[in-house]
Each structure stands twice: as C-alpha cells, then as structure tokens.
Amino acid sequence: MRKLIFILPIVTVLLYACSNKQTKQQASVNGHFNEQRNLVFPQGNKITNAHFIGAAYLQMLINADSLNDISIGNVTFEPGARTNWHIHPAGQIILATEGVGYYQERGQPKKVLHKGDRIKCPPNVPHWHGASKDSAFVQLAISSGAKGPAIWLEPVTDQQHEGTLLNE
Amino acid sequence: MRKLIFILPIVTVLLYACSNKQTKQQASVNGHFNEQRNLVFPQGNKITNAHFIGAAYLQMLINADSLNDISIGNVTFEPGARTNWHIHPAGQIILATEGVGYYQERGQPKKVLHKGDRIKCPPNVPHWHGASKDSAFVQLAISSGAKGPAIWLEPVTDQQHEGTLLNE
Numbered sequence: 001m002r003k004l005i006f007i008l009p010i011v012t013v014l015l016y017a018c019s020n021k022q023t024k025q026q027a028s029v030n031g032h033f034n035e036q037r038n039l040v041f042p043q044g045n046k047i048t049n050a051h052f053i054g055a056a057y058l059q060m061l062i063n064a065d066s067l068n069d070i071s072i073g074n075v076t077f078e079p080g081a082r083t084n085w086h087i088h089p090a091g092q093i094i095l096a097t098e099g100v101g102y103y104q105e106r107g108q109p110k111k112v113l114h115k116g117d118r119i120k121c122p123p124n125v126p127h128w129h130g131a132s133k134d135s136a137f138v139q140l141a142i143s144s145g146a147k148g149p150a151i152w153l154e155p156v157t158d159q160q161h162e163g164t165l166l167n168e
Numbered sequence: 169m170r171k172l173i174f175i176l177p178i179v180t181v182l183l184y185a186c187s188n189k190q191t192k193q194q195a196s197v198n199g200h201f202n203e204q205r206n207l208v209f210p211q212g213n214k215i216t217n218a219h220f221i222g223a224a225y226l227q228m229l230i231n232a233d234s235l236n237d238i239s240i241g242n243v244t245f246e247p248g249a250r251t252n253w254h255i256h257p258a259g260q261i262i263l264a265t266e267g268v269g270y271y272q273e274r275g276q277p278k279k280v281l282h283k284g285d286r287i288k289c290p291p292n293v294p295h296w297h298g299a300s301k302d303s304a305f306v307q308l309a310i311s312s313g314a315k316g317p318a319i320w321l322e323p324v325t326d327q328q329h330e331g332t333l334l335n336e
Contacts, residue, residue: 091236
C-alpha cells in the first residue's frame with residue numbers, strides 16, 4: 001500500500017501529460033480548421049479592394065497569359081467575410097478545400113459548402129461566395145479571362161449572408 | 169532504492185506507450201502520405217486506358233460543357249505510375265496536392281513536385297507527369313477543351329522516369 005503512495009502521483013501526471021498532448025495533436029489530425037490550418041496552398045495577402053466584406057486573403061496560383069487564359073486563385077475568407085455580388089463573363093469554378101462556406105446565385109437558395117464540394121457558376125449569373133458566420137472558408141477560384149474580367153455589383157447584406165433559404 | 173524497482177518499469181511502459189502513440193499521430197499531422205491520406209477530393213476510379221503505366225486513379229471534379237470548356241480532374245498516381253508522353257492543344261495546369269511527383273517537358277530536366285507546387289504546361293508541348301518511384305502523388309489537372317482533346321504519345325520508359333536531369 002505504501003508503494004502506491006509513491007507510484008500513483010507519477011502515473012497520474014504521466015497519463016495526464018500524455019492524454020493532453022494527444023488531444024492537441026488529434027485536433028490537427030482531424031483538420032480542425034481554427035486550431036491549425038494544414039493547407040495545401042499559401043494564404044497570400046489580405047484583399048484590400050472594395051469588393052469584399054470582412055477579412056479575405058488571396059494567393060494567386062496561376063496567372064492567365066497569352067497562351068492560356070485560365071487563372072487560379074486560392075481565396076481564404078475569415079468567418080463572416082464574403083465577396084460582393086458579382087458576375088464572371090466566362091463563368092467560374094469554385095473548389096472548396098477547407099472550412100465551411102456559402103455560395104448563392106441571384107434568386108436561388110444559398111448553398112453551404114464543405115471541403116471537397118465543387119461549384120460551377122454559369123457565365124453572367126450574379127452570385128456571391130464567402131465564409132459561413134462561424135467558420136473560415138478556403139476555396140480555389142478558377143476562371144477564364146477570355147470574355148473579360150469580373151463585373152462587381154452591390155455588397156451582400158448581413159441578412160442575405162445569414163439567410164438560409166431564398167434571400168433575395 | 170527498492171521503491172525505484174517498482175516505479176521504473178511502470179514509468180518506462182507508460183512513456184513508451186505515450187511516445188509510440190504520439191509518433192503515429194504525428195505522422196498523419198505531417199501528412200505522411202502512405203500512412204494516412206487526408207485528402208480533399210475523392211480518389212475516384214482506376215484508369216484503365218492504355219495511356220498510363222502503373223496504377224492511377226481519376227475523379228472528375230468538373231466536366232466541360234457548352235458554357236464553360238474548363239475541366240478539372242483529381243488524379244492519384246501510385247508510386248512509379250505515370251502518364252504516357254502527351255500534348256494538350258490548349259495547355260494544362262497541374263496543382264500538386266499530396267505526395268511526391270515528377271513532371272517533365274520534352275528536352276527539359278525532370279522537375280520534382282511536392283504539395284503546393286504548380287505547373288503551367290504550354291499548349292502543344294509534349295510532357296508527362298506522375299508519381300515518384302517511392303511515393304504516391306495526387307494532383308489536380310486543369311485544362312480547356314477549346315482546342316480539342318489530349319494527344320497521346322509513347323510511354324515513359326523506366327529510364328526516363330528515373331532520370332534526374334535531361335533524360336531524352
């Protein structure tokens with residue numbers, strides 16, 4: 001019995017240290033976005049133009065050139081951040097890679113996007129995309145510049161951002 | 169001293185168990201590809217056409233249509249697997265998302281690709297891509313079908329695959 005008095009505190013401390021370390025590591029194994037972002041592409045720089053609400057970041061991965069007009073950007077939205085409504089004359093493809101995001105076309109219900117989801121936004125359809133209220137969102141944006149740059153429209157209101165169904 | 173005889177084996181076993189579990193978890197935190205593939209997109213189906221050597225898998229993410237001619241596929245190459253030499257009439261973009269891969273244009277040194285690397289292959293340039301010898305490789309392949317489908321050429325020999333510099 002006296003031996004237990006010596007052994008138990010040591011065992012307890014060791015088990016606690018072990019379990020605590022594993023819990024922290026498990027969080028990143030599971031890709032818990034807010035604790036550790038183990039992402040494929042860099043976050044890039046904060047977007048400072050007037051076409052976004054909230055904190056969003058852009059890392060261009062591929063720039064269009066005279067031989068290939070496809071450009072690809074890695075966009076990171078902090079919780080609540082989003083684009084204004086806008087149009088891509090040649091359409092846009094969105095690949096969701098982390099977090100929880102929203103996508104909405106004018107007059108349609110808002111869609112919730114998770115890692116692995118894909119969106120094909122048709123040419124000339126007003127739409128917006130961004131993070132959900134409580135989670136950041138990372139996505140690849142792929143578009144062709146063949147028909148000209150994006151046309152930016154009005155901001156997405158908080159009511160639109162938080163709408164769960166048709167919110168026009 | 170006698171107490172140590174009781175305590176030491178317990179401490180040793182606990183420390184070993186703790187460290188062993190953490191090492192395994194760390195491997196997946198670090199994205200060790202062969203132990204755990206925590207990937208964004210599905211692997212898809214095994215490619216059965218004659219334009220590949222070794223085991224490769226394709227999950228189409230975006231199909232071209234009449235409004236947008238960009239297509240995106242998620243391609244997974246097992247170690248040593250690769251495409252034949254081929255040409256994309258409108259060029260191709262490769263985004264490396266996991267593992268270690270190779271990319272080579274005809275007459276140029278082979279490039280080693282890691283997670284996060286990007287390649288822009290110009291139109292009509294013969295090239296191949298695939299996994300390295302010892303690691304699988306996952307990539308997104310993005311191309312426009314506007315100028316027609318890929319043109320497939322001869323297989324990549326083992327000597328070409330393992331070449332470290334110019335290997336034509």
